[in-house]
Amino acid sequence: MIRLLPLAALVALSMAGPAQAGLFDDTDARRQITEMRQDLEGRIETSNRGQLELANQNEKLRAEVAKLRGQLEVVLNEVESLKQRQRDFYVDLDARMRALETAGQTAPQAGGNAAEEAAEYEAALNLLKEGKAREAMTAFESFIVRYPDNASAPSAHFWAGNAALQNKDAAAASRHFNTVLGKWPNDMVAPDAMLGLANSQQAMGDPKTSQRTLQTLIERYPSSNAAQAAKQRLAKR
Numbered sequence: 001m002i003r004l005l006p007l008a009a010l011v012a013l014s015m016a017g018p019a020q021a022g023l024f025d026d027t028d029a030r031r032q033i034t035e036m037r038q039d040l041e042g043r044i045e046t047s048n049r050g051q052l053e054l055a056n057q058n059e060k061l062r063a064e065v066a067k068l069r070g071q072l073e074v075v076l077n078e079v080e081s082l083k084q085r086q087r088d089f090y091v092d093l094d095a096r097m098r099a100l101e102t103a104g105q106t107a108p109q110a111g112g113n114a115a116e117e118a119a120e121y122e123a124a125l126n127l128l129k130e131g132k133a134r135e136a137m138t139a140f141e142s143f144i145v146r147y148p149d150n151a152s153a154p155s156a157h158f159w160a161g162n163a164a165l166q167n168k169d170a171a172a173a174s175r176h177f178n179t180v181l182g183k184w185p186n187d188m189v190a191p192d193a194m195l196g197l198a199n200s201q202q203a204m205g206d207p208k209t210s211q212r213t214l215q216t217l218i219e220r221y222p223s224s225n226a227a228q229a230a231k232q233r234l235a236k237r
Contacts, residue, residue: 157180161174180193190221214230
């Protein structure tokens with residue numbers, strides 16, 4: 001019996017060793033599982049944050065697209081209004097040229113000069129219609145210098161201002177439009193000259209003055225097409 005005790009103790013010790021090793025294996029496994037869970041939760045949080053940022057970016061893009069669509073609609077309306085005004089002015093040009101021809105028939109001596117003036121004015125206008133803004137501005141300014149008292153002088157200043165705007169010379173455009181408003185405030189081109197002046201002020205980085213000009217346009221020429229365009233523009237601001 002005395003000899004069996006050491007053997008039993010040896011067996012007990014041999015069985016305790018694997019059990020303790022198994023305990024250590026379970027602890028390591030739990031630690032790895034915890035680390036994996038934390039890593040997974042971190043990845044999920046990062047993914048959610050990325051999805052939220054993407055959703056915010058998409059919302060901003062939608063807002064920007066909507067804003068651009070609104071601006072495009074305003075521009076298209078203004079382009080259509082400008083086309084209509086140009087057609088009106090071409091009709092006015094034809095009427096003025098006929099009046100000059102009639103004057104030339106009743107006064108043969110002055111008829112040649114009237115025809116020459118009409119031809120130069122029409123040539124300048126054709127340059128603008130062809131998209132040659134710089135050449136058109138030069139031609140209109142030359143016409144103004146040569147024939148300052150011509151009946152088409154207000155329109156010449158107006159179209160010179162438009163050509164200057166197309167040529168990105170807002171200062172020159174503003175000067176021509178102000179000349180129309182100062183010398184011929186009751187001429188048929190005066191309302192459109194004031195609208196052009198507002199465009200020039202906007203182009204020169206002065207939106208507040210441009211807005212005041214639009215408001216003055218509505219008050220001074222309430223029944224004009226230019227006033228309607230001014231109302232639409234102010235409503236968009």
